[in-house]
Amino acid sequence: MHERGNILFCGVGGQGILLASEVTSEALIKAGFDVKKSEVHGMAQRGGAVEAHLRYGSRVFSPLIEEGTVDVEVAFELLESVRYLPYLNSHSRVIVNTQKIFPPSVATGVEAYPEDILNELRKRSIEVLPVDAFGIARGLGEVRTVNMVLVGVLSGYLPVDEEIFIDVIKHRVKKGFVDINIKAFREGRALQL
C-alpha cells in the first residue's frame, strides 16, 4: 500500500475531521504524491455522520474510494467505525477513537448504544487499533486536539517522514495552538512504537 492508498476519515460533525484530512493530504503532497480528497458540506455537518475520502498515489483519478478498498480507516467515534463496513476489506486497518457520542435514538432512549461494536470489525479479521484519543487530548489540556492524536497514529502507517507532518501542522494550525497540536500528534505517533 505504500505507492498508493485509500484513507477514510469518519466521525461526527464538529470533531475536526476536515482538518485531520487536510493535514494528512498536505503531508502526502509534500512527500511527492498526487492526492484527491473528497468531503461533504452543508446539511450533513449539523451533528450528523461525516466522512472524508483521501486517495493518494502517483496519479489519482476518482475522488471517491471504491467499496472494499480502504487501506486505513480513521474513525473519530466508536460507532462510526462500523458504519462504513462495505468500504473495508479483511486487510483494512481501523484506527478508532474509543470515545462514544450518542446518536439521537440512543440519547432519547429509543435504542441502546451497541455493545462491543469493534467485534463486528475483528470478526471479519480487520485489524483494529483502539485509541483513547479523547483521553489523551484531555490529558494535554485541550480536547480539540483529538484529531491530531489520530493523525499521529495514522502517520505511522504512511510513507511520509514525521518532520513533514510537523511542518504541515505548523502551517495549518492557528498560532497559539501549534505546540499543543504537535504534542498531540507526537503522542499519537508514539502509540504504535
Next chain:
Amino acid sequence: MQKNNNLKKALFLSGNEALALGAYEANVKVASAYPGTPSTEIIETLSTYDGLYTEWAPNEKVALEVALGASIAGVRAMASMKHVGLNVAADPLFTASYTGVRGGLAVVVADDPQMHSSQNEQDSRHYAMASKTPMLEPSDAEECRSFIRDAFRISEEFDTPVLVRTTTRVSHVKGLVYPEGKVREVAEPGLARMPEKFVMLPAHARRRRLFVEERLRRLREFAEAYGHNRIEWGSKEIGFITSGVSYLYVREAFPDASVLKLGLVYPLPEKLIKGFAEEIRTLYIVEELDPFLELQVRAMGVECIGKGVIPACFELNTARLKEAINGEKSEVFEPVKIPPRPPALCPGCPHRGIFYNLSRLRLYVTGDIGCYTLGALKPLSAMDTCICMGAGIGNALGIEKALGEDASGRVVAVIGDSTFIHSGITPLIDIVYNRGNTTVIILDNRTTAMTGHQPNPSTGRTINGTETNEIDLEALCRAVGVRNVVTIDPHDIDNTYRVIKEEVKRHEPSVIISRAPCALLPEVRRLRRPVFKVLEEFCTGCRRCLKLGCPALQWTGIDREEAERRGRPKQKGYTHISSVLCNGCGECEMVCRFDAIVKEAEDA
C-alpha cells in the same frame, strides 16, 4: 483578512477554490452570488482576493442581473449558485443569451447529484440547451481553474454568457492546482449605448434571436477544435464518451479503454463524436443524472449504450460504473445495522423553541429551506411542507384559500431570515393584498446558518465583514401592510407558546419575528454561559425535556431496583445533560415541571 496572493507553487484546492483562483487570474472585476451548497465557497474564496468586487446578493436572479450589468459596463463578471438557484436566475439567463455581453460573463452552477444537501437532483445541463448558451464542465480542481479562464474568453469571442457546471464531487474535491498568473487586461470599461443589443424590445429581440442561432453554429465549429474536447486512445473494444466527474470514474474503472472527454458539453462536436464512434466497437455514454449527452449523440445517428445500463438516479462512482457495465457487483462486506446519525438542530439552537411550541400546538406548518428544516425531524416533527426557498408563505395562503374556515387558526408558515429576503417578501405581499389571515414566523437567527454562516441583508454586514445598512424586518413587514408584527425571544418557551397561540387566531395577517442569534456564531460561543445539570433526585423520568430534541439531553435507563431506591418504582430512567454539549440556552430548565434542571454553579 488573509490574502490569496501566493501564486508560485502548486496549490491543494477544492474545485470551488480553484474556480475562484481561475476567475481571479482571468481578471474578473465583479462577482455576485447567493449561497447554496455545493457552490458557496466559490465567491467566499474570491472575496479574499484584491482588486475586484464581490457581494452576496439577496437571491440568484439578482446575482445574475448584477453580473450582467457589470458585463454591460465592459468588465468581466461572474455569478455563481447551486442548481436550484439557476431556476431562480433563469429569467435573466434566457434573455442574457440574446443580448450577449460586453465584458466576459461566466455563470457557475453547481449541481448536487445524490442530494447531499439539496431538495432535488435536477440536471442543470438542460439549461444550456434551453437558453442556447455554451456550457463547460470541469472534472477536477485544476480543470475548474483553467475552464473558468476559457469561459471568459469564449464569452467575449462569441458574445454570449457561458455556463460552467460543476457537481458536488467537483466543487468539494480537493486536488493539485497549478496557477498560471493573471491574463492581460482586455476589458474596455465604460458606458456604451447599444440599444439594439441590450434593449430587448420585440423588434430588437427578433434580430438577436437570429444572431443566437448563428452563434450556436459557430460554437459547434469551435467545439470540434476545442482542446478540452479530447480523445485519449486506448483499446478500441470499448470506448466512452463522458465529461465532468464521470470521466474520472471511467478512467479509474476502465484504464485501458478509449475515452472521448468532453470539456464543452453544449453544443457538441458532431464530427469529433462520429469519428470517435466509428473506431469503437462498443460505445458507452457515461454521465450522471439525465441522458443529456446520450440523447444528442443518438440524434446524430450514433449507436451507443447509455441510460439503458448507467443509473440515472444519484451520483455515480467507480463501483457503480463497473457494476453497470460488467453486470456484476464485486463482493464487499454487508453493512451492519447500527443506530443512524442524522443531522440535528444544535444544542442552543434558537429554532428549537419555536418548533417545540409548534409541535405542542399541533399546528400545520408550511416550512421552508434552512437549518430550521430539521424541525421536521423527530421528536419535534413540526413541519408539514418544504418545497423550495420562499414557498412556505405562499403554500400557507393557498391552503387557507382552499379550506377557508377549516384552516383558520391551524396553519402557520415558518421561514428563515435569509430565505425571507431571498423570496419571502413577495408572497407576504400576496397575503396582505388578497386579504389572507396567515401567520408567518420569521426565524431571524442573525445569519444564513445552513450554508456556513454567510451575512445577509438583515445582518448589517457584507461578504467582507464590513458594516452596512441593516434591513429592519419589523419595519419592512409593516411597510407592506402587515399590522400585527410581534418580536419574541424563542428561548423564552412560555412566552413563545402564548404569542404563537394568540397570533394564529387573528383574522388578519400577522408576522412573528423570532429573534436570537445562531448558537454557532462567535458572539454566542464567546458567552460561555453556565451549563445546566439534572438534579437526579427530582427527575421523575417524564421525558418532557426530551421532546426538545436537544443533543445535550441524554436518557439513561434504570432498572426496577434502582427505581425503587429512588422512591418512584415506575420510573424507567432519567435525563442526563452532557456538559460538553450543553450551551446554556436554558430551554430545558423552562420545560421541566419538577424543577429538576438547574444551572451548574457558575464557578464550577
